[in-house]
Amino acid sequence: MQKRPLLTIALLAISPSWRLALAQSPQRLTLAQAEQLALRNHPRISSASLLAAATKSGITEARAALYPFLSGNFTSVAAEHNATLAAGVVQTSSLYSRVAAGITVSQLITDFGRTANLAESAKLRASAQEQIVGNTRAAILIEVDQGYYQALAADTVLRVAQAVVDNRGLTLRQVQALAQSSLKSTLDVSFAEVAVSDAELGLFRTENDVQASRARLAAALGTAQNQRFELTDEPLPPTLEPDPEVVVGQALKQRPDLAALGLSRDAALRFAQAEKDLSRPTVSLIGVAGGLPATDPRLHGIYGAAGVNVSVPILNGKLYAGRQTEAELRAQAASKDVQDLTRSEYRVSPTDRDSSEEFLRNAPYNASRYECGHRHNAHVHHHRRSGNGSRECPYLRRLSLPPLRCTRSRTR
Numbered sequence: 001m002q003k004r005p006l007l008t009i010a011l012l013a014i015s016p017s018w019r020l021a022l023a024q025s026p027q028r029l030t031l032a033q034a035e036q037l038a039l040r041n042h043p044r045i046s047s048a049s050l051l052a053a054a055t056k057s058g059i060t061e062a063r064a065a066l067y068p069f070l071s072g073n074f075t076s077v078a079a080e081h082n083a084t085l086a087a088g089v090v091q092t093s094s095l096y097s098r099v100a101a102g103i104t105v106s107q108l109i110t111d112f113g114r115t116a117n118l119a120e121s122a123k124l125r126a127s128a129q130e131q132i133v134g135n136t137r138a139a140i141l142i143e144v145d146q147g148y149y150q151a152l153a154a155d156t157v158l159r160v161a162q163a164v165v166d167n168r169g170l171t172l173r174q175v176q177a178l179a180q181s182s183l184k185s186t187l188d189v190s191f192a193e194v195a196v197s198d199a200e201l202g203l204f205r206t207e208n209d210v211q212a213s214r215a216r217l218a219a220a221l222g223t224a225q226n227q228r229f230e231l232t233d234e235p236l237p238p239t240l241e242p243d244p245e246v247v248v249g250q251a252l253k254q255r256p257d258l259a260a261l262g263l264s265r266d267a268a269l270r271f272a273q274a275e276k277d278l279s280r281p282t283v284s285l286i287g288v289a290g291g292l293p294a295t296d297p298r299l300h301g302i303y304g305a306a307g308v309n310v311s312v313p314i315l316n317g318k319l320y321a322g323r324q325t326e327a328e329l330r331a332q333a334a335s336k337d338v339q340d341l342t343r344s345e346y347r348v349s350p351t352d353r354d355s356s357e358e359f360l361r362n363a364p365y366n367a368s369r370y371e372c373g374h375r376h377n378a379h380v381h382h383h384r385r386s387g388n389g390s391r392e393c394p395y396l397r398r399l400s401l402p403p404l405r406c407t408r409s410r411t412r
Contacts, residue, residue, distance in 0.1 A: 026228040031148050034221060034229075038144045039137060042222035048129075048136040055122075055129040062119040068107045073290070075100045096299055102290015109284055109308070114277035117270045124267035131260035138256060140220065147217035152231055154206070154213040161206040165199040172196050258341050265334035272327035278320040282311045 029037075039045060079095035086092050108115065172192040178184035218227060252258065287306035292299055313320065 026230040028232065029229040030232050031145065031234050034144050034148055034217075035141050037223065038140050038221045042140050042220075044222075045133070045136055045140060048133040052126070052129040052133050055126045058122040059119060059126055062115070062122040065108055065111075065115045066119075068105060071104050073100075073102050073104060096296040098292050098295035098299060100290055100292045100295065102288060102303070105285075105287040107285045108282070111282045112277055112280040114274050114280065117274035117277060121267045121270035121274060124263050124270060128260045128263035128267060131256040131263060134256035135260060143220040144217075147213065147220040148231065149234075151210075151213040151217045152233065154210040155231065158203075158206045158210050161199070161203040165196070165203050168192070168196045168199045252342065258338070261334070261338045261341055265331065265338050268327070268331035268334045272324065272331045275320070275324040275327040278323065279313055281313075284309050284311075 076099045077095070077097060079097050083095040084092050085095055172189075172195070175184050175188050175192040179186060179189050214229075217229070218224065285306070286309055287304075289302075289304040291302045293301075295301070
């Protein structure tokens with residue numbers, strides 16, 4: 001019975017260390033999981049989605065002119081008897097002491113298409129922003145894929161660099177043993193030490209590259225920098241379409257940035273048409289009604305009126321003409337942007353396809369280097385256990401690592 005409290009105390013004592021160990025253990029992460037994590041957490045996607053929601057509100061703002069406007073008024077005036085308003089206006093108006101309340105209603109009958117063009121322009125801008133959200137998602141996925149494969153490549157190079165350090169360290173110990181037996185000179189020992197320093201310098205650089213690649217991957221995922229992941233290898237993608245015209249056609253149909261530019265161009269054209277409609281008349285219906293609970297005896301207790309107003313712009317200092325010209329020029333600029341992106345797709349897609357094919361052709365060679373690194377580690381550990389450390393590893397020659405410059409110092 002006394003063992004249970006002791007067991008409970010022991011579990012409570014070791015539980016924080018277990019939680020710390022679990023918190024520090026790396027999380028296994030595949031490429032598909034990394035993409036889903038980035039789509040959920042990346043702030044750039046959230047920002048684009050919020051901007052898309054804000055742009056949709058512009059449709060309601062543009063269509064507001066088609067609905068009635070109703071406002072309430074309350075007025076209380078104290079005026080001298082038989083006073084008349086004379087300054088500030090052309091016509092004279094009598095002033096009465098009164099307390100009045102009423103409503104004012106206005107309804108647009110027609111503005112000859114201006115409000116409809118503004119509403120359609122707002123819809124096109126909202127659709128363009130939705131395409132920008134899709135483009136942002138695609139850009140984030142590209143960054144995740146690049147960061148993921150760069151991190152995998154950095155891990156592979158780190159294993160190879162560690163294998164080189166182990167091999168050159170083994171060679172150094174062999175040369176030192178031979179030098180103690182007077183079978184090697186001190187110059188041979190110095191050369192072996194320089195080779196070890198060269199390998200260690202390469203290892204330090206590789207470790208720095210691993211940390212940098214992990215930081216880039218964490219930034220692409222939108223997670224904390226100190227979160228650790230264990231990445232799993234991914235198979236090679238399928239062979240690309242041999243005809244570049246097919247790839248270009250798919251890009252022109254599916255690229256969200258090109259679709260966003262096209263929708264923005266259409267929105268600019270509709271807005272230019274709306275600015276042109278400013279020179280047309282506006283017909284609206286106006287109505288007022290109310291009561292005067294406390295007023296001058298010469299005024300009636302209630303009032304009401306309705307009428308139609310036609311507003312025709314005649315002179316406005318070329319304001320409307322300037323706005324129309326600005327909108328048309330912006331629409332033309334948007335059209336040129338669409339043409340430029342379309343032509344760049346025809347120029348860049350074949351080059352990107354050739355680069356991707358070259359990468360896929362070199363992938364078996366890179367995979368063989370990765371396999372040689374693993375076999376070298378197994379070779380070194382086997383001969384260490386067996387005590388036969390004089391044999392040279394046959395897999396190290398196939399790694400073909402480029403030489404690294406190093407100083408005489410063996411420190412970092």
